[in-house]
Amino acid sequence: MHSIDNKRGSFIVFEGLDGSGKSSQINELSKKLRAIGKMVSVTAEPTNGATGGLIRDTLSNNYKRNATELAALFLADRISHNLNPMNGIQKFLNEGINVICDRYYYSSFAYQGVEADMKWIMESNLNCKHITKPDLCIFLDVDVNQCKERVDQERASLEIFESNYEIMAKVRQSFFEVFRILKDSEKIEIIDANKSFSNVSEEIFKKVIHLL
Structure with a gap:
């Protein structure tokens, strides 16, 4: 699957609390882009590789x-x-394929930065020549109570950052601190995802399409 004009693909990252609807909106965006002839690869972090397995454990x-x-x-x-x-x-x-990633280094900054040295985490990622800077980060902002309700309904078992409201609220605050720090160096769009699925999807598409 190669690009005809050899144009570099765009790198789009979705962020948000668990239960914010990232996966559904990523699927919807990828369908819309493919429908208009755009090449898309959807991926996520942690990966399915060996190190990703250690993280999931x-x-x-x-x-x-x-x-x-x-x-x-x-x-x-x-x-x-x-x-x-x-x-x-x-x-x-490099093949001209647009990449949509469910979570990236912003999650590391927000989640691990709550307990570890955020400055070190940010510098080690942002200064690493092997880590690609996204062209756009979309943060789906949903009421923490709603996220917690969705997670409780949909998950048979909870991950450590989903276990209670206080943790999720603290992580949301951490995300906004990260975005404040990065506001002049990264393209970040915060979307009110409390709105209807179709309205959120339409807003995302408008933010993305001019990049491609």
């Missing part, structure tokens, strides 16, 4: 790791995610 509370160790694992997983010669982010972008 921690998030599922099957293995205890501190926030700094978890941030380092995410960094390693992210480098692999970018450089993988078979299905890496950089490979697809």
Whole structure:
């Protein structure tokens, strides 16, 4: 699957609390883009690789790791995610394929930054030459109570950052602190995702289409 004009693909990241509707909106956006002839690869972090498995074990509370160790694992997983010669982010972008990623380094900053040194986490990611800077980050902002209700209804077991309202509210605050720090260096769009699915989807499409 190669681009005809060799134009580099665009790299779009979705962020939000668990239960914010990221997965559904990513699926909807990818369908809309493919319908108008755009090439799209959808991916996510943590990845399905070996390091991603270690991360999921921690998030599922099957293995205890501190926030700094978890941030380092995410960094390693992210480098692999970018450089993988078979299905890496950089490979697809260089082939003219647009990449949509469910979570990226913004999540590391917001989640692990609550307990670990956010400055170190940000510098280690932003200064790494192997980690691609997104062309656009879309943050779906949903009321924390609504996110918690969705997670409780949809998940058989909860991850460590989904366990209670206070944690989720703290992470939301952390995201906004991250976006404040990055406002002059990153393209970040915060979308009120409390609105109807179709309204949110339409707003996302308008934000994305001019990039492609």
